Amino acid sequence: MSSPRASLTHLLARAQRLVGWVATAVLSAQVAVMFVLSVVDVIARRKRKVRKFPTVPPSxxxxxxxxxxxxxxxxxxxxxxxxxxxxxxxxxxxxxxxxxxxxxxxxxxxxxxxxxxxxxxxxxxxxxxxxxxxxxxxxxxxxxxxxxxxxxxxxxxxxxxxxxxxxxxxxxxxxxxxxxxxxxxxxxxxxxxxxxxxxxxxxxxxxxxxxxxxxxxxxxxxxxxxxxxxxxxxxxxxxxxxxxxxxxNTPRWQVYPIRNMYLEAIDKADHHIWLTHAYLIPDDDLTNSLFQAAQRGVDVRIIVPDKSNHVVADWLSRGFYDELLSKGVRLFLYQGAMVHAKTATIDGHWSTIGTANLDRLSLVGNYEVNAEWRVPAVAQKLEEVFESDLANCVELTLDQWRRRSPLAKLTESFLAPWRPVF
Known part of the structure; x- marks a missing residue:
């Protein structure tokens, strides 16, 4: 006859195995969903026509x-x-x-x-x-x-x-x-x-x-x-x-200054923050910094692709839209082409152009490089570029976003645990 302690140990072992099986099943299902989304997107992109988009001549x-x-x-x-x-x-x-x-x-x-x-x-x-x-x-x-x-x-x-x-x-x-x-x-x-x-x-x-x-x-x-x-x-x-x-950003040195560059500039803003990014999967500090700026009356606008070249990144990014929109950040979806820029202009004084996206892979993972100017002439040029891009965007409102399908909401929630990986 087994002791109560042995029975408890046996039950714990079975529970651990069950948790392991469930975790493996969920992980496998998430990977399968991402694979299916990617395959469907590849097929759709073959049929998708790329139209001309506005540009600003170099000067x-x-x-x-x-x-x-x-x-x-x-x-x-x-x-x-x-x-x-x-x-x-x-x-x-x-x-x-x-x-x-x-x-x-x-x-x-x-x-x-x-x-x-x-x-x-x-x-x-x-x-x-x-x-x-x-x-x-x-x-x-x-x-x-x-x-x-x-x-x-x-x-x-x-x-x-x-x-x-x-x-x-x-x-x-x-x-x-x-x-x-x-x-x-x-x-x-x-x-x-x-x-x-x-x-x-x-x-x-x-x-x-x-x-x-x-x-x-x-x-x-x-x-x-x-x-x-x-x-x-x-x-x-x-x-x-x-x-x-x-x-x-240099992983070898464990130095990632680009993230802090953004946080400092956003914190200083008192009129407008205009960002253009290919992939928008910000961490808590970046999102809170943007929320605080919007709350103090700063015009916060972000241009992102309507459909990027990485469909999984799109689904992960969409998980942030509800909170961004509900807290005063305006989102603009770039139409008909992939917008791959990594730029920002703030208050007509500060601007950056570089290689880092607003996601964890760029901000705390990859070797990246950004140039920062505190020169009004460069900031104003990027404002001109931003306004040109806006002409090819559709603004996404909170009401529109909340009317998306239940399946879309479920997919976003199901893939949410992968956000820290991207």
Whole structure:
């Protein structure tokens, strides 16, 4: 005859097994739902027509010693980036997350090869995971080009210091010509996606160059196992009063300043906060900061895609809509094309353009880089871009949102536990 203690132990063991089975079943069901949503979205996107969207022509903003150009159309940006590479005399630093092996990608590859062929020092960095679907022979570059491939998997320990994708997009030419923003490299992004990039010409370009150099020279605990043979010199003579500041999220250092940059700027706002983001999955501190701004009368507006290129991210993002709308934040859904920009402009004084989305992967996970300006001329240019984008948006009201189907509400709730992962 078993003792009461043995019976209790047996019951606890059975309960633990039951909890494990239930948890496994729920997890499997969530993964299955995400898989089905993704498959359905892929099929739907094949039939979806991309229409023309409004853009703002690039024009130089004179900041005295520096000039800034804001790009909202890929073809304009790529033409200038390629021209910069072709004009390089000393060095080219090129870093991208996605580098497609299509016509646009080949144009960049050819320009970099030509630059190296005429004696220019060319350094290239790209993320392996982001380019798994690209034929790997495309990345066969001549030995004259120095290449850093951010690996699919670094050393397994210690985490999270060795985790994170290289989600950055930079180009630096000869120290005084630099580009930063959301554009990856590929034909899709040239004319079918709405993104934002900036060009910085002048002494402030050194701030972007320094971000590249620090990444290149980094040795993150086995992430780049080979010994450094081509360390880069950091730019000298950087101005303490540069027209921009560059913020870098660096998992190796466990430093994530971009999130704090947003929190500080939002907290200071007293008139308007206009954000454009591809994926909106903010943490509690960011949402509360936006709520507090709206409560003190700040005009808080966010542009997001009506349908992004990641359907699961869309469903996770929608879980925030009810609270955002009910607390005074206005949401605008971009129509007919993917808006991939990561920008903000506040009070006509502050602005940022960069690679970080408002989600956990960007703000506390990936290698990211954002440029910050406290210059009215740049902020006002981004206001012009925001207003142009609004012409291609439909505002989502709280009443409209609450009338969505019960199935949609159930799906959002069912997938909600995955929000911290994205």
């Amino acid at each position: 130089e903003i004179d900041l005295g010693t520096d000039r800034v150009t804001v790009y909202t159309f890929g073809e304009d940006l790529y033409a200038d980036m390629l021209a910069s590479i072709e004009s390089a005399e000393e060095y080219v630093y090129f870093e991208t997350y996605i580098w497609k092996g299509d016509e646009v990608g080949q144009a960049f590859k050819d320009a970099l090869v030509r630059a190296a062929g005429r004696g220019v020092r060319v350094h290239v960095a790209y993320d392996v995971f982001a380019n798994l679907v690209v034929p790997q022979r495309f990345f066969d570059l001549p030995d004259s080009i120095h290449v850093r491939r951010h690996p699919l998997v670094g050393s397994l320990l210690p985490l999270p210091r060795n985790a994170g994708r290289n989600h950055r997009k930079l180009l630096v030419v000869d120290g005084d010509d630099a580009y930063i923003g959301g554009y990856n490299i590929g034909s899709l992004y040239a004319d079918r996606w709405r993104d934002t990039h900036a060009r910085v010409q002048g002494p402030a370009a050194a701030e972007i160059e320094n971000a590249f150099v620090d990444y290149w020279n980094m040795r993150p605990l086995g992430l780049f196992p080979k010994a450094a043979s081509n360390q880069l010199e950091s730019p000298t003579g950087r101005d303490w009063n540069a027209s921009l500041e560059v913020h870098r």
